[in-house]
Amino acid sequence: MFKRILIANRGEIACRVIETARRLGIETVAVYSDADAKAMHVDLADYAVRLGPAPARESYLRGELILQAAKDTGAEAIHPGYGFLSENADFADACDKAGIVFIGPPADAIRAMGSKSEAKALMGKAGVPLTPGYHGADQDPAHLKAEADRIGYPVLIKASAGGGGKGMRLVERTEDFDEALASCRREASASFGDDRVLVERFVTRPRHIEMQVFADSHGNAVHLFERDCSIQRRHQKVVEEATAPGMPEDLRQRMGEAAVAAAKAVGYRGAGTVEFIAETRPDGTPGDFFFMEMNTRLQVEHPVTELVTGQDLVEWQLRVAAGETLPMDQSEIFAFGHAMEVRLYAEDPDGGFLPSIGTLNRLRLPDGNDIRVDTGVREGDEVSPHYDPMIAKLIAFGDDRKEAIRKLIAALRATEAAGITTNRDFLIRVLADKDFQDGTLDTGFIAAREAALLPGRARADESVLIAAALAVLDGEAQSARRRASAAGDPHSPWAMATGWRLNDSGPVDLRFRDFEGERSVSARFDSGHWRCRVEGGDPIEALLLGWDSDGLRVRIGGTLMRFGLDRTGERFTLFSPSHTYVLDRVDPLAAATGADQSDHxxxxxxxxxxxxxxxxxxxxxxxxxxxxxxxxxxxxxxxxxxxxxxxxxxxxxxxxxxxxxxxxxxxxxxx
Known part of the structure; x- marks a missing residue:
């Protein structure tokens, strides 16, 4: 086994690899860009080496810098994680030439499966079922369009060197083909440096099912069962689970055999994922399946496989890369229970899922109750525009699928991230959807339910506004107490926590703004509690019961409530079990700031x-x-x-x- 490895990645996958390496007694070397100088993976590793400026092309994609870091620190092997250089055959070759082990497949296997068109040809020879389409070398736009017309619409244009949902366009009419092709090629060129594409028939109501495979350098290859990744948005996975709901045992066996055959066909070594599209039968279960692609690396969703098999796939990677045989043969691998994963992203579902950039002013992630959290960030970290905006992966395990769903919803409700916008509320709605809970899945699930899953931002109701007002009033009272204490007079009326005000003859008026505009809360202290009235509403009794790092506890009317709360300046982010609310306190006496936005x-x-x-x-x-x-x-x-x-x-x-x-x-x- 290795004594020291370098991890050529960042974020949660770097932290994940460090965790297993530490358990095995392997020292780790982290690499980082200027944007990641204080990142979690840098702190966790035994050693850390700066690569360069924040853009990935000047740091994490500089293979020569990473190899030099490995040489300088005495690392015997490099774990590429996923993304960046993980499927770069030239980098794998360079590692081999430098005498450093690449913890991944051989470069030839990466090249063979890195081109979707070449991979299709290889899989056809190996007897793996293929989707009807065009995978040829002629990339003339007119020829590609003619092939699409021949295949029949809808078709999917896919970057030949693509992955991770990048460089894919669904085309439903011949009139839309040219624009979709141009857009696909631009994105493919920017993401992979290769604008070649292939065209395939788009399977209606498809299930996206992938098989985890592993092979060693001694001729052994196995699968560790399947994952269902059908819940997607624009080809980006949203929910991943193992095993696939409604999967017939005979189909599981045939798909597993096809995946192992695919790995053997390219002389594979290490962890890989063979992805299939399965047509949905009338009863909702997966039917005939077709090869899509092979990802020659560890997948983001590998934790669900680890939970249902009880295996550490990173440990398997390290052992295989060190020349050992696979830890188990096929007859020894079993799946039990059910695991489900969601990715918590810094993105705005109500704003077209655009990434959200900023500081994680508050970050509360769940713990316990069969919940696993993989993350590479901490409270106070910056979400940078330079890298993927994933905050954490939340993974739940249960005896069955329904239990895993219940636990994952509870975990999301306990999750709080402020300072940026997240997809937390959206994920809760997906998991709570009746069709999802019944196992009615296909890759068009989210698109078909956008009205229900994306209803728009939740407007702060009366209880949210009153809770924010109580937080302001408590904050002002604490400030007064601190001033009185500093003045050495603890008996001063300024030190009272009762809401006492000099010449009190009326209510305190507070104004808050959310996405729909401004509303006021009038509050007056009376007989040990506040009488609050939200603009347009009736008076209601309210009392702040407690406010600590776990949140705000209030009694509004006769109801006890808890809100997670972050206050940064005059911005208040409140978390209820299913909604996130952002309010800005408005000072009516303050001068307006900032330039007016033009309507044009x-x-x-x-x-x-x-x-x-x-x-x-x-x-x-x-x-x-x-x-x-x-x-x-x-x-x-x-x-x-x-x-x-x-x-x-x-x-x-x-x-x-x-x-x-x-x-x-x-x-x-x-x-």
Whole structure:
């Protein structure tokens, strides 16, 4: 076994690898960019080496710097994690030439499976079922469109070198093919440096089921059962579970055999995932299946497999890379219970799922009750625009699927993250959906239920506003007590916690603003409690019972309530079991700050890079016209005209970097 390894990654996967390495007595070397100098994985590792500036292309994607760090620290092997260089065959080759073990498959296997078209050809020879499509070398747009017309719509355009949902476009009409192809190629080029694509028939009501495979250098290969990743949004996985609901045993066996055959066909070694699309039968169970791709690395969702098999897949990786045989053969591997994972992201579901950048002012993650949390961040850390915005993976284990769902919902309700926007509430709604709980799954699940799953931001109700008001009043009372204590007079009326006010003759008026506007709360202290009235409502008795790191406990009317609470400046983030509320306290005496927003301008929703501009000054555009494309967090975001108008200014050109809130386009008309 290795004495020291380097982890060529960051965030939760780096922390995850460090955990297993430490248990096995292996020293670890972390690498980091300037943005990650104080990151959790840096603190956990035994050694840490700076790579360079924040952009990944100047740090985590610099293979030569990582190899030099391994040499300088005496690391015998490099674990690539997932993403970055994990499926880079040239890097695997470079490790081999440097005499450093790459904890992953051989470079030839990465190349064979890294090209979707080449992988399809190999799988066909190995007898693995394939989806009808075009996987050829002719990349002329006219030829690709003709192939799509031949296959029949809907079709899926996929980046040949793609993965992780990047570089994929669903096309339902021949008229939309050209624009979708151009967009897919741009994203593929930006994400993978390769704009080649393939075209496949899109299976209606598909189930996305993948098999975890493992192989060693002694000719052994096994599978560790399947994961269902059908709950997706735009090809990005939202919920992952093991094993697949409703999976017939004969289908499981055939799919497992096909996955092992795929691994053997490319001389595989280490951890890999063979992904299949299965057509949904009338009874909702998976039926005929087709090979999609093979991910030649550990997957983000590997914890669900670990929980149902009782195996540590990172330990398996390390042992296989060190030349050992697989820890088990197929007859010794069993699955028991049910595991389910969701990814908590810093993103805004009500704002088109755009990434949310900022500081984690508050972070409370669940603990216990068969809940596993994999994270690479802590309270106070920054969510950077440079990397994937995942905060944590929450994984629940239960005796059966219903129990796993119940535990995972409870875990999400105990999760609180403030300072950024998260998808917590959205995930709760997905898990609570009746069809999901019944196991009625397909990859179009979220799109078909958007109205229910994305109802819009929850407006703060009376209890939320009163709770925020009590927090303000308590904060002011504590400030008064601190001033009195500093003055050496603990008996001063300023030190009283009863809400006493000099010449008290009326209520305290507080104003709060949320996404729908401002509302006031009038509060008056009377006989040991506050009498509060929210604008437009009736008076109600309220009392603050306690406020600590666990949250705010209040009695409003006759009801006891608890809210998680973060107060940063005059911004209040309150967490109920199913909703997150953000309120800003408004000081009516304060002067207005900031420039007025023009009704005739579009601003950048986040920092990013302009990758395409489709209009010029003076152009007349219609509502919905694509104006430009902004690339941020490794995703493309199309900026469209909100209404008819005439382009007045375009401050940025293709290739320019823009900041959050930068004015991208102004209009002369009513846009």
């Amino acid at each position: 301008a579009l601003t950048a929703p986040m920092p990013g890079k302009v990758t395409a501009v489709f209009v010029k000054k003076g152009d007349t555009v219609k509502a919905g016209t694509s104006l430009m494309i902004l690339e941020a967090m490794k995703m493309e975001h199309t900026i469209k005209a909100p209404a008819d108008g005439v382009i007045e200014t375009l401050p940025y050109a293709e290739g320019d970097q823009v900041g959050d809130g930068a004015v991208l386009v102004t209009f002369e008309g009513d846009a």
